[in-house]
Amino acid sequence: MAVNKKIRELHEKREKILMGGGEQAIEKQKAMGKRTARERIMALLDKDSFMEYDMFVEHDARDFDMDKKSLPSDGVIIGSGTIDGAPVAVFAQDFTVAGGSLGLMHSRKIAKIMDHALKMRIPLIGINDSGGARIQEGVNSLAGYGEIFFRNTISSGVIPQISVILGPCAGGAVYSPALMDFVFVVDNISKMFITGPEVIKTVLGEEISMEELGGARVHSEITGNAHFFAHSEDECFEQIKRLISFIPWNNSRKAMPLEPAEPDGDFDPEKIVPDDPTLPYDVKDVIRSIVDKSDFFEIMELYARNIVIGFGRLGGRTTGFVANQPLEMAGVLDVDSSDKAARFIRYCDAFNIPIVTLVDLPGYLPGVDQEHAGVIRHGAKVLYAYSEATVPKLTVILRKAYGGGYIAMSSRHLRADFVFAWPTAEIAVMGPEGAANIIFRKEIMSSDDPDGMRKKKVEEYKAKFANPYVAAAKGYVDAVIEPKETRRFLLHAIEVSENKNVQMPEKKHGLPPF
Amino acid sequence: MKEFENLGTLNINSIVYKTRLSNKFMSRKPYQKADQRIILSYIPGTVLDIMVREGQEVKKGEDLMILDAMKMQNKLKSAIDGTVKKIFVSRGNRVAKGTKLIEMK
Numbered sequence: 001m002a003v004n005k006k007i008r009e010l011h012e013k014r015e016k017i018l019m020g021g022g023e024q025a026i027e028k029q030k031a032m033g034k035r036t037a038r039e040r041i042m043a044l045l046d047k048d049s050f051m052e053y054d055m056f057v058e059h060d061a062r063d064f065d066m067d068k069k070s071l072p073s074d075g076v077i078i079g080s081g082t083i084d085g086a087p088v089a090v091f092a093q094d095f096t097v098a099g100g101s102l103g104l105m106h107s108r109k110i111a112k113i114m115d116h117a118l119k120m121r122i123p124l125i126g127i128n129d130s131g132g133a134r135i136q137e138g139v140n141s142l143a144g145y146g147e148i149f150f151r152n153t154i155s156s157g158v159i160p161q162i163s164v165i166l167g168p169c170a171g172g173a174v175y176s177p178a179l180m181d182f183v184f185v186v187d188n189i190s191k192m193f194i195t196g197p198e199v200i201k202t203v204l205g206e207e208i209s210m211e212e213l214g215g216a217r218v219h220s221e222i223t224g225n226a227h228f229f230a231h232s233e234d235e236c237f238e239q240i241k242r243l244i245s246f247i248p249w250n251n252s253r254k255a256m257p258l259e260p261a262e263p264d265g266d267f268d269p270e271k272i273v274p275d276d277p278t279l280p281y282d283v284k285d286v287i288r289s290i291v292d293k294s295d296f297f298e299i300m301e302l303y304a305r306n307i308v309i310g311f312g313r314l315g316g317r318t319t320g321f322v323a324n325q326p327l328e329m330a331g332v333l334d335v336d337s338s339d340k341a342a343r344f345i346r347y348c349d350a351f352n353i354p355i356v357t358l359v360d361l362p363g364y365l366p367g368v369d370q371e372h373a374g375v376i377r378h379g380a381k382v383l384y385a386y387s388e389a390t391v392p393k394l395t396v397i398l399r400k401a402y403g404g405g406y407i408a409m410s411s412r413h414l415r416a417d418f419v420f421a422w423p424t425a426e427i428a429v430m431g432p433e434g435a436a437n438i439i440f441r442k443e444i445m446s447s448d449d450p451d452g453m454r455k456k457k458v459e460e461y462k463a464k465f466a467n468p469y470v471a472a473a474k475g476y477v478d479a480v481i482e483p484k485e486t487r488r489f490l491l492h493a494i495e496v497s498e499n500k501n502v503q504m505p506e507k508k509h510g511l512p513p514f
Numbered sequence: 515m516k517e518f519e520n521l522g523t524l525n526i527n528s529i530v531y532k533t534r535l536s537n538k539f540m541s542r543k544p545y546q547k548a549d550q551r552i553i554l555s556y557i558p559g560t561v562l563d564i565m566v567r568e569g570q571e572v573k574k575g576e577d578l579m580i581l582d583a584m585k586m587q588n589k590l591k592s593a594i595d596g597t598v599k600k601i602f603v604s605r606g607n608r609v610a611k612g613t614k615l616i617e618m619k
Binding site: 203204205206221222271272274277278279280281282285305306326327328329330331332336362363365366367368369402403430431432433434437 | 515516518521524526527528529530531532533534535536537538539542543545557558584608610611
């Protein structure tokens with residue numbers, strides 16, 4: 001039968017292509033603790049859900065003997081499938097084929113799946129594992145990167161874009177992940193840098209390993225380029241699946257709600273936060289005391305730990321959390337934490353996710369390094385992000401909220417929809433010590449016992465201003481609530497805000513202090 | 515209340531907080547005003563030429579040395595009128611960023 005023969009021929013062609021760069025290359029890939037591109041897609045997506053496109057695409061490069069080389073699927077796998085039933089578009093670079101290098105057809109395949117994801121309004125997941133540009137294809141390869149960056153930008157804020165670094169991603173290639181919403185890295189596998197160790201050594205005489213220069217830990221702790229750090233590819237895929245469960249498919253939808261569930265009994269908010277504003281606690285425990293099942297999914301856990309960001313659910317609905325972390329650097333705002341918070345606030349706003357802000361901060365971090373690193377410009381990002389956000393904004397002031405930090409952390413003045421304060425809240429222009437030193441400078445200086453007088457004046461100031469009632473008297477705080485009432489008030493606020501509708505003045509776009 | 519380990523202290527506006535201190539904060543370099551008498555390599559490179567001797571008087575703006583770096587020959591000039599007190603490198607030396615090259619008085 002002719003049809004049978006043709007089907008057999010198709011099977012043979014497929015089998016050949018499914019071998020990627022061949023057995024030897026696959027063995028090498030495995031020896032590095034890495035899966036092949038197709039295995040990665042299978043591990044990430046629901047079983048049997050993946051449909052591959054463009055399997056038979058081939059390059060047509062002629063120079064440098066390229067016409068004699070066959071590169072199966074041109075070194076990148078594209079297609080779509082589902083994660084827990086949610087549709088996603090995927091590409092995965094195949095390092096076993098010419099080192100996953102990016103040539104014209106390779107980039108066209110990526111561009112095709114990106115266009116598809118945008119048109120279908122479904123999340124895009126890109127798995128990067130590539131030696132970089134395919135040098136033999138010259139400027140066509142540069143054109144390819146440019147086409148990808150453009151699509152990353154156009155899709156930004158329309159569909160979620162998730163980048164997974166499972167191998168090298170160097171030079172210009174790093175800018176596609178950098179333009180995407182969330183970057184996942186795996187210890188010892190991910191390597192990202194603009195210029196590698198060799199160039200750095202030649203030009204600058206500095207010696208550094210790839211891992212120290214742009215390994216997973218570096219990008220998770222120091223640069224802030226990565227959002228999720230995993231120890232293995234399996235752990236990484238679990239993180240991606242969890243993220244997908246929290247976010248909507250696109251910017252015209254809300255995240256899929258789950259069945260509402262109460263928090264675990266393990267977290268009692270009254271027992272987490274010490275009354276003394278100088279003592280630390282873990283604000284993540286406060287979040288766990290509020291969210292469904294005490295399930296909090298933290299983002300950028302290792303970077304700028306003085307602010308905590310992540311997703312939880314309130315009554316089954318995805319909610320973004322931004323919280324000062326008194327356990328780390330007293331919860332100050334600084335260059336890095338401002339950057340971290342601002343981008344997350346904008347993410348939530350773009351994808352219809354309400355924002356709950358938990359406030360407990362002493363102010364901004366003092367220091368020459370901070371000022372010279374541009375804490376003015378970076379700090380302004382937080383003000384900008386909160387002010388422009390039109391999703392429901394709910395604020396709970398747990399303890400101290402001093403000075404500019406109070407304004408920045410989703411205050412009423414930046415149009416928070418609800419501002420609640422615990423009885424332990426201190427909303428003041430600055431901490432009592434600093435304020436008393438300025439206001440009562442003369443009395444303190446002229447006193448026979450300056451230290452005693454200072455203490456007395458600090459106490460006076462504390463008694464009068466270190467509380468939530470001065471702000472509540474002005475309506476800057478809507479309600480002073482018991483810690484254990486927090487979840488109830490937030491659930492109510494989320495419900496009331498369900499159809500929030502704010503019209504912003506028409507403009508092409510604003511000018512956030514990038 | 516939970517107990518926490520590795521706590522240090524941080525003073526913000528006259529209030530001392532008990533908290534963990536980040537690596538970045540602990541390893542920050544204290545600010546130092548630039549000393550115009552000490553000439554450091556502002557970039558790694560190779561000493562191509564030295565135009566002055568120890569004990570020599572130089573005027574502000576006078577060439578002291580050529581540092582070859584990033585395919586450029588960078589002339590290092592004196593920021594002050596003074597005397598060359600000590601030269602720490604010789605022709606052909608490869609120097610890292612921040613290496614002390616010349617001290618003036």
